[in-house]
Amino acid sequence: MILVTGGAGYVGSHxxxxxxxxxxxxxxxxxLSTGHDWAVKWGTLFRGDICNLHDLRTCFQRYPIQxxxxxxxxxLVGESGIKPAEYYETNVIGTLNLLRVMKEFEVRSIVFSSSAAVYGEPEEIPIPESHPLRPVNVYGRTKVMMEQLMADFQLAYGLNFAALRYFNAAGADPDGEIGEVHEPETHLIPNVLRTALGIQEMLDIYGTDYPTPDGSPIRDYIHVTDLAEAHLLALNxxxxxxxxGAINLGSNIGYSVGEVVNSAERLVGHTIPKAARQRRAGDPVRLIAGNSRAKEVLGWSPQSSLEEMIQSALVFSTGKMRHLA
Ligand SMILES: NC(=O)c1ccc[n+]([C@@H]2O[C@H](COP(=O)([O-])OP(=O)(O)OC[C@H]3O[C@@H](n4cnc5c(N)ncnc54)[C@H](O)[C@@H]3O)[C@@H](O)[C@H]2O)c1
Structure with a gap:
């Protein structure tokens, strides 16, 4: 049996x-601090906190976890600078607790969510896994520490791990059963769609003077179902x-914020009101993953286009609105 921590959240539920x-x-x-019980549709939900060793041990005692x-x-990158204690507690201490309990129960295999945030300001694009790890925020530093914990447990106790460094997860389940619901929502595509559907008045575009063709920053978007597939391949x-070890999950392709908005406007058939805002501190011009290792070692490459990501997120968002009406 597989234990999925955070399985009520966005990437976890997919x-x-x-x-x-x-x-x-x-x-x-x-x-359920940021996840949702309605998103747990496939496995049983054990309500517990990774910061609590007793919760973890009870779960491992109850289920034959392998x-x-x-x-x-x-x-949340911004929040991590305001609440570093909470971020180190959950991400680093919580992970250490989990690894301890795994060791107690002789569970030696873990696939975990790392992040593009481990790299900081990139020196080369696309970013290879060998790029120096120089995170520019607390969130990114917690992910580097989580990777380091895994590497040390591997050396000392023979733990096998996969640190999947995601770039920007996007889109929703194509059947519309689950999707992205964060409060506050900081990710671009859900905010573009919230504006398109009239749930919020204006889309804020942070930085319109970057050295890119349309002045907005460029990011690498991966469909959440492609990410989900990579977890299965990593487990295998x-x-x-x-x-x-560490492996990038990205597409080798970048889209500017402006291109994402244009694509969404074509899909919904009308313009989306937007406001130019100041650049956010620590937001690099370009973040694009080199994904050759994922291709070679896992046989994984992303299958979905940007349009498919936006379309699936739109289907989920409109379904949710109908449900709330
Ligand atoms: N979404 C992205 O674009 C993205 C990109 C890079 C990395 N990541 C990483 O992927 C993982 C999943 O991201 P997501 O977008 O699905 O986030 P999410 O917030 O939707 O999911 C996280 C889940 O973890 C649960 N959780 C949080 N603290 C917990 C605790 N102390 N004990 C037990 N459960 C707890 C939450 O309730 C939630 O269900 C995270 O580790 C995130 O850092 C996400």
């Missing part, structure tokens, strides 16, 4: 659906008894 489709039995461990997929974390890789 991965749980992919696990269920692959007939992989799993249990969701989540404190592998772990670890999403549970706090992940670890089952061979090997350690995968």
């Amino acid at each position: 991965t749980c659906k992919a696990l269920a489709q692959a007939r992989e039995e799993h249990i969701v461990f989540d404190n 592998e772990v997929v670890h999403f549970a974390a706090l992940s 890789y670890l089952r061979r008894g090997a350690c995968l």
Whole structure:
């Protein structure tokens, strides 16, 4: 059985659906701080906190856990600078607790969510995994520490891990069953769609004077179902008894904020009101993943286009609105 921490959240719930489709039995461990009980549709929900060793031990005692997929974390870059204690507590201490309990129960395989934030301001594009790790915010530093914990547990106790460094997760389940619901929402595509659907008045565009063709920053977007698939491939890789280490999950392609907005405008058939705002501190011009290692080692490459990401997010958002009406 697979333990999925943070399985009630955005990427976690999509991965749980992919696990269920692959007939992989799993249990969701989540404190529902940013996740949702309605998003736990495939495995049983065990309500617990990774900061609490007792919760973790109870879950490991109750279920025959053999592998772990670890999403549970706090992940708002801006908030991490204002609440560093909470971020180090959940992301670093919570991960250390999980690894300790895994060791106690002789569970030696973990796939976990790292982030492009580990790199900081890139020296080269696309960014390879060998790029120096120089995070520019607390969130990114917690992810580097989580990776370091895994590497040290590997050396000392033979833990096999995969640190999946995602770039920007986007889109929703194509069946519309689950999708992205964060409060506050800081990700671009849901905010573009909220504005398009009239839920918010204006879309803020942070920085319109970057050295890019339209002046807005460029990011790498990955469909959440493509990400989910990569977790299954990583689990299978670890089952061979090997350690995968760090691996980028991105597309090798970047889209500017302006291009994402234009694409959404074409889909909804009208212009989206937008306001130019100051650049945010620490927001690099371009973040694009080199994904050759994921291709070579996992046989993974993203399958969905930007339009498919926006379309699936739109289907989920409109369904949600109908539900609330
Ligand atoms: N969404 C992205 O674009 C993106 C990009 C890079 C990395 N990541 C990483 O991927 C992971 C999942 O991201 P997401 O967007 O799905 O986030 P999310 O907030 O939707 O999901 C996180 C889940 O973890 C749970 N959780 C938080 N603290 C917990 C605790 N102490 N104990 C138990 N459960 C707890 C939340 O309730 C939530 O269900 C995170 O680790 C995040 O840092 C996400």
